[in-house]
Amino acid sequence: MARAWTLAARPQGTPRPTDFALIERDLPALGEGQVRVANRWLSVDPYMRGRMNDVKSYVPPFQLGEPMDGGAIGEVVESRAPGLAPGDLVQHMRGWRDEAVLDAADAQKLPALDVPPQAFLGQLGMPGMTAWFGLLAVAEAKAGDTVFVSAAAGAVGSTVVQIAKAKGMTVIGSAGGADKAAWVRELGVDQAIDYKAGPVARALGEVAPKGIDVYFDNVGGDHLDAALAHARPRARFAICGMIDVYNDARPTELRYLARLIGNRVRMQGFIVSDYLSRASEFYTGMGDLLATGRLQRQETVHDGLEATPDAFLGLFTGGNTGKMLVRL
Amino acid sequence: MARAWTLAARPQGTPRPTDFALIERDLPALGEGQVRVANRWLSVDPYMRGRMNDVKSYVPPFQLGEPMDGGAIGEVVESRAPGLAPGDLVQHMRGWRDEAVLDAADAQKLPALDVPPQAFLGQLGMPGMTAWFGLLAVAEAKAGDTVFVSAAAGAVGSTVVQIAKAKGMTVIGSAGGADKAAWVRELGVDQAIDYKAGPVARALGEVAPKGIDVYFDNVGGDHLDAALAHARPRARFAICGMIDVYNDARPTELRYLARLIGNRVRMQGFIVSDYLSRASEFYTGMGDLLATGRLQRQETVHDGLEATPDAFLGLFTGGNTGKMLVRL
Numbered sequence: 332m333a334r335a336w337t338l339a340a341r342p343q344g345t346p347r348p349t350d351f352a353l354i355e356r357d358l359p360a361l362g363e364g365q366v367r368v369a370n371r372w373l374s375v376d377p378y379m380r381g382r383m384n385d386v387k388s389y390v391p392p393f394q395l396g397e398p399m400d401g402g403a404i405g406e407v408v409e410s411r412a413p414g415l416a417p418g419d420l421v422q423h424m425r426g427w428r429d430e431a432v433l434d435a436a437d438a439q440k441l442p443a444l445d446v447p448p449q450a451f452l453g454q455l456g457m458p459g460m461t462a463w464f465g466l467l468a469v470a471e472a473k474a475g476d477t478v479f480v481s482a483a484a485g486a487v488g489s490t491v492v493q494i495a496k497a498k499g500m501t502v503i504g505s506a507g508g509a510d511k512a513a514w515v516r517e518l519g520v521d522q523a524i525d526y527k528a529g530p531v532a533r534a535l536g537e538v539a540p541k542g543i544d545v546y547f548d549n550v551g552g553d554h555l556d557a558a559l560a561h562a563r564p565r566a567r568f569a570i571c572g573m574i575d576v577y578n579d580a581r582p583t584e585l586r587y588l589a590r591l592i593g594n595r596v597r598m599q600g601f602i603v604s605d606y607l608s609r610a611s612e613f614y615t616g617m618g619d620l621l622a623t624g625r626l627q628r629q630e631t632v633h634d635g636l637e638a639t640p641d642a643f644l645g646l647f648t649g650g651n652t653g654k655m656l657v658r659l
Numbered sequence: 660m661a662r663a664w665t666l667a668a669r670p671q672g673t674p675r676p677t678d679f680a681l682i683e684r685d686l687p688a689l690g691e692g693q694v695r696v697a698n699r700w701l702s703v704d705p706y707m708r709g710r711m712n713d714v715k716s717y718v719p720p721f722q723l724g725e726p727m728d729g730g731a732i733g734e735v736v737e738s739r740a741p742g743l744a745p746g747d748l749v750q751h752m753r754g755w756r757d758e759a760v761l762d763a764a765d766a767q768k769l770p771a772l773d774v775p776p777q778a779f780l781g782q783l784g785m786p787g788m789t790a791w792f793g794l795l796a797v798a799e800a801k802a803g804d805t806v807f808v809s810a811a812a813g814a815v816g817s818t819v820v821q822i823a824k825a826k827g828m829t830v831i832g833s834a835g836g837a838d839k840a841a842w843v844r845e846l847g848v849d850q851a852i853d854y855k856a857g858p859v860a861r862a863l864g865e866v867a868p869k870g871i872d873v874y875f876d877n878v879g880g881d882h883l884d885a886a887l888a889h890a891r892p893r894a895r896f897a898i899c900g901m902i903d904v905y906n907d908a909r910p911t912e913l914r915y916l917a918r919l920i921g922n923r924v925r926m927q928g929f930i931v932s933d934y935l936s937r938a939s940e941f942y943t944g945m946g947d948l949l950a951t952g953r954l955q956r957q958e959t960v961h962d963g964l965e966a967t968p969d970a971f972l973g974l975f976t977g978g979n980t981g982k983m984l985v986r987l
Contacts, residue, residue: 381921551916551917556910570919570920571920572920573916573917573920576916576917577917582884582912582913582914582916583912583913583914583916584910584911584912585910585911585913586910586911588879588901588904588910588911589879589901589904589905590928591898591926591927591928592898592899592900592901592928592929592930593709593928593930594928595927595928595929595930595933596927596928597925597926597927597928598919598925598926598927599919599923599924599925599926600918600919600920600921600922600923600924600925601920601923602920602921602923605923
């Protein structure tokens, strides 16, 4: 019997453990061209919160009572597909479960790079690609720019910080708490802000007296307002996530929104899947950073399939430094 | 003696009549290359509110006790400049006063077009250019797009509406009150919203069930939130003005801001002076619309220099349909 986490109830506000239910069910026999994988690593990501609502969005909502999807690294344990053999490690989207049967076309064999497999759920996966294209394509950040990154200790933010530093930008990273801020400093930022220590707008003004050229937003809310308050002329904001508001029915309050006009600020929302056709740019660029030792990686690991909801819920309470993962 | 309106006090919130003072003073004798003009038309515009605050912005603040600036049409009454003779009508920035001495380089002779001179303060002036480049360059609106315009009965908005219709777009215009909405309908919109009759987000959903591709924002606040709620994928917002917040210390509350992400919305603030180098595009394009009778013009006129502050204050209370002007 395979086990999988289902959505038992659509969360109202912040999800609760009772919104999830672990079910057992038989897997189907393998069809031609299919593989059975045993998952080794599961990814939990903030965007999944959106799929728990029953609203039309860029990804369809999770169905109640059905296994949820998500990034995963699995080991092939049975194969009727050419090119995939037992023991191969693959990346796929049947996360939130221990085993899955899937078409070989839906599984990508991990390339032979000298990194641990779970890196393909982080810096070499969706979060890394989000950081790369958000910073370089959406915000058009370039050497010499001053870049502000919120959730700089998170999976995406910590990668943004390191790409930006490698490319010659001045970087300010914000994170919650002294420990996370200290880790953000280790990543090489020019200035770290602990947003729990005081108003972020004031702190940003102190460390960036000349303002910012780029804001990479993972948070929304006060961080976005602070970025507006300190935007330089023609600043570009890449709006990647607003974890502050995913669970919250209250409106976002912005005191500095009208600064958009005088400073000709551009705010651009994006989702990483729009850039899949340019994935080779990402792999080439990140491969170079990896090869020259300019990427640090940090993970927060929960063990066991049972821990998956806790890992997910921890994303919203600051429970992770770096990529949040579940190890099976 | 010439008379001029000065800023007597920096307004707190909505300006009051006592924030302005009318002074008399002698004009200097004409230097070589200078002209003396008697103003015939004065422009009052929402952006002037920003110049009344003592903050760094894209235009410097008005100085207390000094005559304020603003668009004006004047008649040359004395000239020591080649090319300008008494009787010539010129456009210049020494508004808020009855007479001025200025360098000929700061005065543009009105071109010989078959329009009344005050049109150069409206559709053929700064508001018209704002409409043109905001819609076509900033928002990249094109035939077939559904365009939402707030303050559609205002100087800028009413011009946006007409350019958009002439270029084959579906246009929804919002204005305050049944009379203004009726005039917006006369301009040729596909749908008019009277935002005083109910929540604008609901009204927009009813008239644009498939959503909007472009939002031209003159207002901010609830209108911006409504546009976010109904933005289609890859919608472009040209953020031109936020008259709702110019006088208001309260933050803007946005319930739908996170829609930016899934719908990859682009919000771009702009100011028209960035497009001065492309002015010939504007004159050619607007000239064509004028020549083919596709531009209606509406003015709200106050008479006499004394009425200038009232005209200005009326911008914030919905006192104008079309361009707000003072006739001397």
